[in-house]
Amino acid sequence: MxxxxxxxxxxxxxxxxxxxxxxxxxxxxxxxxxxxxxxxxxxxxxxxxxxxxxxxxxxxxxxxxxxxxxxxxxxxxxxxxxxxxxxxxxxxxxxxxxxxxxxxxxxxxxxxxxxxxxxxxxxxxxxxxxxxxxxxxxxxxxxxxxxxxxxxxxxxQGPPADPAELSITKAHSGGFSQGGTGTYTLTVSNASGAGPTEGTVTVTDTLPAGVTYSNATGNGWSCSQASGTVTCTRSDELEPGASYPPITLTVNVTPSAACSFTNSATVSGGGSQSDTASDATTVSGGTCNGGNGGNGGGGSILPINLNGIFTMFNNISTSNNINSPGAGNTTTQNFTNTTN
Known part of the structure; x- marks a missing residue:
């Protein structure tokens, strides 16, 4: 007792x-x-x-x-x-x-x-x-x-635990064109020798001008979008040397988008300092690559050699206006065909 x-x-x-x-x-x-x-x-x-x-x-x-x-x-x-x-x-x-x-x-x-x-x-x-x-x-x-x-x-009392050390990579796949869509892949990793994550990990991507949100998915990630800022979160522990499943971010490229822009994403939380990755993207089509989207900047389809087309006429001077498809440029070609 x-x-x-x-x-x-x-x-x-x-x-x-x-x-x-x-x-x-x-x-x-x-x-x-x-x-x-x-x-x-x-x-x-x-x-x-x-x-x-x-x-x-x-x-x-x-x-x-x-x-x-x-x-x-x-x-x-x-x-x-x-x-x-x-x-x-x-x-x-x-x-x-x-x-x-x-x-x-x-x-x-x-x-x-x-x-x-x-x-x-x-x-x-x-x-x-x-x-x-x-x-x-x-x-x-x-x-x-x-x-x-x-x-x-x-x-x-043990020594303080090593903090997590998160990093993020960002890359695009396929071609981006004005009026089309594009895809980014964002991957969050924890450094070898660091500690595991603790608490919520957040990935933030603020889309540049000329790009709008379409969709964001990733196994285990909860993603949303507000005013052009995409936010994805999760709270499960990430061990040192490991990576979370990637986030696939699909965007719309507006017809007036710049011919090149840089998109950046940041990872924060989890007991780690934040990290940012950027991806420079080149846009094709439309007004890019020397064109103007079919509004006359793509170059005239002229000059066209019309010599010999009207062989049955003599001393005829013709002004022929031919436009590029969907364009407003006008090219005038005068020609004379003389028969004896």
Whole structure:
């Protein structure tokens, strides 16, 4: 029997016999032995200490009826952190129905009897302080908490984890032409020797003038677009030396787009510094490559040699206007055919 439970038992016995213990001289002389509640709880640490940051640890909770009392109502046991750095993952025990707390479902117990033990599984946070504490408590439905027991354990402080080191590459495929479409591929990678990502990773691409959004997809990525800015996010961990599945960004090239432009994308978050990649794109067709989109800048289809076409006419001067297809340029050619 632990010292804590032994003290409780002696206190209950003293109440039953009408005896008060003499307190040490340093104790409050006004203190008296109180009667134990109907339910008491004891908490022990199963995992050797000190804990390590990021470690999974377990505790045992044992609820008991007091030596001379039995509870009324359903018995409820729970456990909660008593400070930062510890997360309760699971509670489990025979004849206990456990979720956030545990309700006893077994047969009624006599005074002084122990309920089946409950195992508490917890995780020490990666950023846990030098000590973590948590409290086990017991009570009855509608009657509130009757007893609690807090345990604190030391934690070894490890060196800070290496941060992630993200980079992004951006490239286009196929030809971009005025009035057509184009495709970019964006790939996010984590450097070898860096740490894994933590939290949300975000890729942002602000489209240049003359380019509009069509679609963005990538396995595991959630993508959206607003006012010409494409945003893709994900929160799963990326290990060092690995890459996320690529993002495929499809854009529309307007008929008035410049004949060359640069598109840039940035990756941020995940515990890493941000990184930016750019792709210079050349546009063909339309007014590009020496043309003007069929509005006369593509060059006249003239000169055309018409000599000898009208051989049956003599001394005829003809002004022939021939336009390029869809163009407004006019070329005048005068010719004379003389027969003897």
């Amino acid at each position: 632990s010292l804590r439970r032994l003290a409780r038992s002696l206190g209950s016995l003293a109440v039953a016999l009408g005896v008060a213990f003499s307190l040490p001289a340093t104790a409050d002389a006004a203190s008296t032995v109180r009667q134990e509640p109907p339910l008491v709880i004891e908490k022990t640490v199963n995992t050797p200490t000190p804990f390590s940051q990021g470690q999974i640890v377990t505790y045992t909770l044992v609820a008991s009826n007091s030596e001379f009392a039995t509870p009324s109502g359903s018995v409820i046991v729970g456990d909660s952190p008593a400070g930062p750095g510890l997360f309760i993952l699971d509670l489990e025990g025979t004849n206990w129905d456990c979720g956030g707390s545990c309700t006893y479902t077994g047969p009624a117990l006599e005074a002084g009897a122990d309920y089946p033990p409950i195992t508490v599984t917890a995780e020490v946070a990666e950023s846990a302080p030098s000590e973590v504490c948590n409290t086990g408590f017991v009570g009855t439905a509608g009657g509130g908490v009757t007893d609690e027991d807090t345990v604190c354990s030391p934690v070894t």
